[in-house]
Amino acid sequence: MQTTALIVAAGRGTRAGGDKPKQYQPLAGRAVLARTVMAFAAHPRVSQVVVVLHPEDDALFREAMAGLEIPLTTVKGGKTRDASVQAGLAAVSEGQQAVLIHDGARPLVGAALIDRVLDALSEHPGAAPALPVTDALWKGENGKVAAPHPRAGLLRAQTPQGFHLRAIRRAHAEHTGGAADDVEVALAAGLDVAIVEGDEDNLKITHPGDFARATRILQERKMDIRIGNGFDVHAFCEGDGVILCGVTVPHDKALKGHSDADVGMHAVTDAIYGALAEGDIGQHFPPSDPEWKGAASDIFLKHAVELAGRRGYRIANADLTLICEHPRIGPHASRMRAEMSRLMGVAQDRMSVKATTSERLGFTGREEGIAALATVTLVQE
Ligand SMILES: Nc1ccn([C@@H]2O[C@H](COP(=O)(O)OP(=O)(O)OP(=O)(O)O)[C@@H](O)[C@H]2O)c(=O)n1
Numbered sequence: 317m318q319t320t321a322l323i324v325a326a327g328r329g330t331r332a333g334g335d336k337p338k339q340y341q342p343l344a345g346r347a348v349l350a351r352t353v354m355a356f357a358a359h360p361r362v363s364q365v366v367v368v369l370h371p372e373d374d375a376l377f378r379e380a381m382a383g384l385e386i387p388l389t390t391v392k393g394g395k396t397r398d399a400s401v402q403a404g405l406a407a408v409s410e411g412q413q414a415v416l417i418h419d420g421a422r423p424l425v426g427a428a429l430i431d432r433v434l435d436a437l438s439e440h441p442g443a444a445p446a447l448p449v450t451d452a453l454w455k456g457e458n459g460k461v462a463a464p465h466p467r468a469g470l471l472r473a474q475t476p477q478g479f480h481l482r483a484i485r486r487a488h489a490e491h492t493g494g495a496a497d498d499v500e501v502a503l504a505a506g507l508d509v510a511i512v513e514g515d516e517d518n519l520k521i522t523h524p525g526d527f528a529r530a531t532r533i534l535q536e537r538k539m540d541i542r543i544g545n546g547f548d549v550h551a552f553c554e555g556d557g558v559i560l561c562g563v564t565v566p567h568d569k570a571l572k573g574h575s576d577a578d579v580g581m582h583a584v585t586d587a588i589y590g591a592l593a594e595g596d597i598g599q600h601f602p603p604s605d606p607e608w609k610g611a612a613s614d615i616f617l618k619h620a621v622e623l624a625g626r627r628g629y630r631i632a633n634a635d636l637t638l639i640c641e642h643p644r645i646g647p648h649a650s651r652m653r654a655e656m657s658r659l660m661g662v663a664q665d666r667m668s669v670k671a672t673t674s675e676r677l678g679f680t681g682r683e684e685g686i687a688a689l690a691t692v693t694l695v696q697e
Pocket residue numbers: 324325326327328329330331332339368393394395396397398400401418419420421422520521522
């Protein structure tokens with residue numbers, strides 16, 4: 317089912333206080349809304365992300381998302397949550413079949429919860445997470461308990477609330493008056509909404525104290541460290557230079573390849589894909605596709621780096637070894653390192669480019685081509 321994540325973030329966050337709306341305030345070093353968007357952009361079953369913004373928040377949103385390179389659609393919201401949802405529904409792309417409507421203010425939503433909602437949508441037109449009420453309930457009046465209130469059957473509603481797109485669009489179009497959430501709109505239209513198990517960590521940042529609680533939850537989550545390796549070989553052909561790590565190196569031969577044959581950049585790119593378990597360059601940029609003929613390899617590297625960023629990973633370090641007798645790499649290594657650091661957005665002391673010969677053994681020893689071996693570490697915090 318082609319699914320859009322529709323994230324509503326056009327509210328003012330008045331209850332949370334602070335010098336800017338809560339969705340732009342930092343949570344363990346990253347804006348609340350950036351964390352929410354990343355959770356959906358990284359989910360393999362979500363193919364579009366729509367974010368609904370307040371008309372005055374463009375600059376705040378740009379600042380929050382800086383460096384993340386996540387493809388998304390933004391749209392202006394309305395005065396109420398349901399008006400914002402309607403604006404978002406209108407921006408969902410053709411061909412999408414389901415929508416997950418989520419509060420921008422719930423940054424700790426997890427992949428398993430998203431899966432539970434999506435799984436339930438295969439059998440129901442609507443599905444939403446909820447948790448049981450565990451405290452006793454009272455009705456209060458003038459600071460005093462007026463009466464106990466039965467809690468049997470009561471649930472605390474969360475988001476994402478998922479729906480078949482056509483059904484929820486129709487429900488919203490027919491709905492008059494406000495609604496606390498989209499399940500309320502769906503029920504008014506007679507849709508059946510399945511309940512799936514919510515998650516205590518999926519809190520909605522509402523009051524100032526919620527930032528500290530969310531920070532604690534994030535700190536308890538384990539750091540995810542991934543390591544990937546990449547190996548590539550290109551044969552020499554006639555020519556007068558090779559491109560290695562984006563740097564042109566004069567030589568009495570060139571390297572043969574469908575793209576620019578930058579064997580070093582390819583190895584690092586494959587190491588990033590490997591760490592993400594995302595196949596290799598050939599899978600993302602098939603050599604059978606004429607579009608990549610002679611292409612500069614920075615396209616591949618940037619794609620892999622962006623994919624890592626969308627999944628919430630940063631590159632902790634990369635180590636590349638080029639294996640050849642000639643050309644000599646040493647005189648060019650610092651320029652290669654600088655170029656790779658620039659393209660990957662990492663400091664130069666986290667990017668190593670070194671070289672070795674194979675003692676005249678094997679195909680590199682016979683100067684038939686160049687081999688490259690790379691290791692990359694990705695960290696998700
Ligand atoms: N006109 C509105 C109002 C709310 N929301 C979004 O709906 C979600 C849930 O709303 P809530 O937590 O109540 O946020 P605010 O309305 O911003 O908070 P407050 O009531 O404290 O001002 C939030 O992600 C909020 O940005 C929205 O997109 N458009």
